Amino acid sequence: MSSSPAASEVSPIADAAPLSLCARSPHVPADRMVAEMVPPPRFDSVRFATYIPDPNQPSQTEAVRVLEGFAAGLGGAHAAGGGRRGLFGFGKAKAKAKAKAPRTPAGPRGVYLDGGYGVGKTHLLASLWHATPAEPALKAFGTFVELTNLVGALGFQQTVQTLSGHRLLCIDEFELDDPGDTVLVSTLLGRLVDAGVALAATSNTLPGKLGEGRFAAADFLREIQGLSAHFRALRIDGEDYRHRGLPEAPAPFSEELVTKAAYATAGASLDDFPHLLDHLAKVHPSRYGALTDGLTAVCLTDVRPVPDQSTALRLVVLADRLYDREVPVLASGLPFDRLFSEEMLNGGYRKKYFRAISRLTALARDGKGLVAAE
Numbered sequence: 001m002s003s004s005p006a007a008s009e010v011s012p013i014a015d016a017a018p019l020s021l022c023a024r025s026p027h028v029p030a031d032r033m034v035a036e037m038v039p040p041p042r043f044d045s046v047r048f049a050t051y052i053p054d055p056n057q058p059s060q061t062e063a064v065r066v067l068e069g070f071a072a073g074l075g076g077a078h079a080a081g082g083g084r085r086g087l088f089g090f091g092k093a094k095a096k097a098k099a100k101a102p103r104t105p106a107g108p109r110g111v112y113l114d115g116g117y118g119v120g121k122t123h124l125l126a127s128l129w130h131a132t133p134a135e136p137a138l139k140a141f142g143t144f145v146e147l148t149n150l151v152g153a154l155g156f157q158q159t160v161q162t163l164s165g166h167r168l169l170c171i172d173e174f175e176l177d178d179p180g181d182t183v184l185v186s187t188l189l190g191r192l193v194d195a196g197v198a199l200a201a202t203s204n205t206l207p208g209k210l211g212e213g214r215f216a217a218a219d220f221l222r223e224i225q226g227l228s229a230h231f232r233a234l235r236i237d238g239e240d241y242r243h244r245g246l247p248e249a250p251a252p253f254s255e256e257l258v259t260k261a262a263y264a265t266a267g268a269s270l271d272d273f274p275h276l277l278d279h280l281a282k283v284h285p286s287r288y289g290a291l292t293d294g295l296t297a298v299c300l301t302d303v304r305p306v307p308d309q310s311t312a313l314r315l316v317v318l319a320d321r322l323y324d325r326e327v328p329v330l331a332s333g334l335p336f337d338r339l340f341s342e343e344m345l346n347g348g349y350r351k352k353y354f355r356a357i358s359r360l361t362a363l364a365r366d367g368k369g370l371v372a373a374e
Contacts, residue, residue: 018262018270019295022279026290030153034162036289037140037150040324043126051123057238060120063113066234067124070111071131074167074198108232110199115236117355121202124236125170128200134167141170145317148181149286151188159188164195173320174203193230201231250368255301255332261370262330267296268370273303273333277311285317295327297370298363303333305341312340313349316356323359328366336360 039046048068053060111128113121129141140163142150151159163169169192175181189199253261262270271279283291292298306312322329339360340353 018265018268018299021269021271021291021298022275024291025283026287026293028149028287028290030150033146033150033153037142037146038136039126039129039141040289042324042326043122046123046126047130048124048127051120051127054238057119057236059235059237063124063234063236066232067111067128068131070198070200071128071133075133108230109193110201110231112231112233113200113202113236114233115238117351118358119236119238121236122172125172125200125202129168129170132168138166139168139170140166141172143172143320144175144181144185145173145286147171147185147188149284151184156184156188160191160195163192164197166192166197168198168200171199171201174201199230250364252303252332252335253330253371257371258299258301258330258332262297262299265297265299265370267294268299269295269297270299270301273300273331276300277306277315280314280318281311285314288318288321289325291318292321292325292327295325297328297330297367298322299370300329300331301333303331303336303339305334306339306344309344309347309349312344312353315339316349316352319356319359319363322363326366327363328370329360329363330367330370331364336364 038044048064051060051064053064113124115121126141129139132139150162154162169189171185174185193199259270262268280288306315337357339357344350344353
């Protein structure tokens with residue numbers, strides 16, 4: 001049986017009790033969805049210059065070079081209707097363009113970042129958004145889930161109209177495990193490409209495809225079918241940067257310490273982990289970002305293995321939103337590397353689960369400071 005600490009059992013350190021994620025059921029209006037299609041806070045200040053390539057992985061340096069050129073190629077007029085040179089046509093192609101009439105694009109108008117978790121794909125995708133020479137209102141950045149939810153809120157045609165004037169659309173973690181949503185977004189991207197919008201994406205791994213670090217470019221290009229010709233795949237090798245040279249993740253703390261830290265930290269939330277998992281089932285994953293609005297820390301008691309795959313996938317989304325917003329996590333119970341069963345870690349969604357463990361571990365390091373004075 002799980003236990004949820006009651007306020008009466010704790011000597012209050014702060015004037016107010018902690019917040020609770022379980023008490024929140026946010027509604028996100030469509031205009032906010034559109035306005036928030038920018039890189040999340042963690043990636044607000046990243047640039048190509050702040051990406052530190054692993055010297056043992058030349059593909060990382062090459063990816064930066066290619067993406068810088070891709071961004072530079074977006075500096076011209078909107079490419080609606082085709083008839084423009086490809087985004088990767090540099091050097092001599094520029095000189096020839098002056099002497100010859102416009103012709104169909106010589107290269108793809110999209111780029112797909114292909115690599116394992118923790119190699120910096122989101123950092124590079126956000127850097128591309130920042131480097132693209134266009135006003136923020138003319139470029140969009142969002143996760144696949146956020147994009148599908150935008151279609152649900154605005155309708156397909158209105159979404160096309162809203163995004164078709166953009167210079168660039170970046171999609172982080174393009175989902176390949178829901179055929180219906182994959183077809184929906186692929187159709188949307190086709191309309192946007194026809195309107196001249198450049199695309200950039202990362203993706204997860206298809207269910208049933210095993211192997212940590214397996215590259216998914218072939219799956220991605222096959223699933224988006226007719227759009228494959230619009231993408232150039234960039235393979236990015238490497239290990240998880242979040243743990244390069246860092247100390248081992250802190251062990252879970254006692255429930256008493258976690259509770260005291262929650263009361264002592266203004267803006268922190270305090271929730272019983274099993275109850276939080278139940279609550280996540282009542283909130284659409286596209287609203288998990290709003291669920292964390294204003295939080296300075298997330299404190300969890302009685303962390304235990306997730307009971308099933310649906311619950312696990314919801315937890316993955318929450319971990320992503322907390323990581324994006326740099327919200328430290330402090331927990332009691334089991335360590336985060338024991339959240340998912342061996343069956344889950346060997347199944348088709350293993351890449352998502354390992355990413356969640358990686359990100360929660362990084363946030364646990366940040367959360368350690370909340371009890372440093374204890």
